[in-house]
Each structure stands twice: as C-alpha cells, then as structure tokens.
Amino acid sequence: MNVKIARTLTTAAAAAAVTALGFAVSASADPALINGTYAVRGGDDGAMVTASSSCPAAVNGCTANLRSTLGWTSVATFTDGRWNFTVTKPNGVVCDDGSYAAVRIAYSVDAATMTGTVTADSNGDCPGGQITQAPFQLIKVG
Structure with a gap:
C-alpha cells in the first residue's frame, strides 16, 4: 500500500515538474526574429518580403532590413514584442488638384503570430484624408 502511494506521489511530482518546466520554457522563449521570405496577406496582397536581421535575438531595438518584390525597402524595429516599420511610396496618390x-x-506585426495592422491615410499627403487601419499577415515561405 505504501508503495502505491509513493508511486502516485512520484508520478504527480514528475507531472508537476514537467508542467512547471513547460511554463518556464514558454515564458522565457525569445520572440522570433523576422528572417526569411514572407508572403503578404492584406496590405500589399501578392507581394513577397525578404527580411534579414543580424541581431542574435529579438530584443528591443533590434532591426531587420526589408525588401519587397514591389520595389520598396524599409527597416523594421523590434519594440515590446512587435516588429514596426513604415513604407513610403512617392507619388502614391493623385490629389484632387491633379498633383501627386x-x-x-x-x-505593426506581432512577433509571435506574424499578424498585425497596416495604417495609412486614405489620401496620402493630400488634404482631407481619413486614417484607415486594416489587418494583415506575414506568412513565412522561405
């Protein structure tokens, strides 16, 4: 009878240790670096983005160079679990007066899920636009 109790306690202790270790590993796991090639869903649908970072881990201030198949480049900065970057498209919109x-x-991309938001002014730098925000995702393809 004592052997049965001892085995039960040992099994319970082992299970608790594995559970605790699992939480410790997941809590201390580093967010993902943004390296590789990604397909864009939302925003510039159909575009591919190649990202490269020389940081050893995704920590605040880490940067990654981005290059799109649509011709734009940017630098993403890691801050508080998110990769943030801005793309400027010169002459990207025609204003009401005919000028560009x-x-x-x-x-802004969550480093764990690679989902985020894209924010832009509907009129670019032309007067009278509205700020719009939409979801998007980077899907690793290489």
Missing part, C-alpha cells in the same frame, strides 16, 4: 503626393504606410 506620397503615401506613408505604417505596419
């Missing part, structure tokens, strides 16, 4: 203006698009 730049469009600045801000992206």
Whole structure:
C-alpha cells in the first residue's frame, strides 16, 4: 500500500515538474526574429518580403532590413514584442488638384503570430484624408 502511494506521489511530482518546466520554457522563449521570405496577406496582397536581421535575438531595438518584390525597402524595429516599420511610396496618390503626393504606410506585426495592422491615410499627403487601419499577415515561405 505504501508503495502505491509513493508511486502516485512520484508520478504527480514528475507531472508537476514537467508542467512547471513547460511554463518556464514558454515564458522565457525569445520572440522570433523576422528572417526569411514572407508572403503578404492584406496590405500589399501578392507581394513577397525578404527580411534579414543580424541581431542574435529579438530584443528591443533590434532591426531587420526589408525588401519587397514591389520595389520598396524599409527597416523594421523590434519594440515590446512587435516588429514596426513604415513604407513610403512617392507619388502614391493623385490629389484632387491633379498633383501627386506620397503615401506613408505604417505596419505593426506581432512577433509571435506574424499578424498585425497596416495604417495609412486614405489620401496620402493630400488634404482631407481619413486614417484607415486594416489587418494583415506575414506568412513565412522561405
């Protein structure tokens, strides 16, 4: 009878240790670096983005160089679990007066899920626009 109790307690202690270790590992795991090639879903649908970072881990202040198949480049900065970057498209919109203006698009991506938001002014630098925000995702393909 004592052997049965001892085995039960040992099994319970081992299970608790594994559970605690699992929480410790997941709590201390570093967020993902943004290295590789990603397909964009939302925002610039159909675009591919190649990212490269020389940081040893994703920590505040880490940066990654981004290059899109649509021709834009940017630098993403890691801050509080998110990769943030801005893309400027010169002459990206035609204003009401017929002139061209730049469009600045801000992206914020959760490092764990690679989902985030894209924010832009509907009129770019032309007067009278509205700030819009939409979801998007980076899907690792290489």
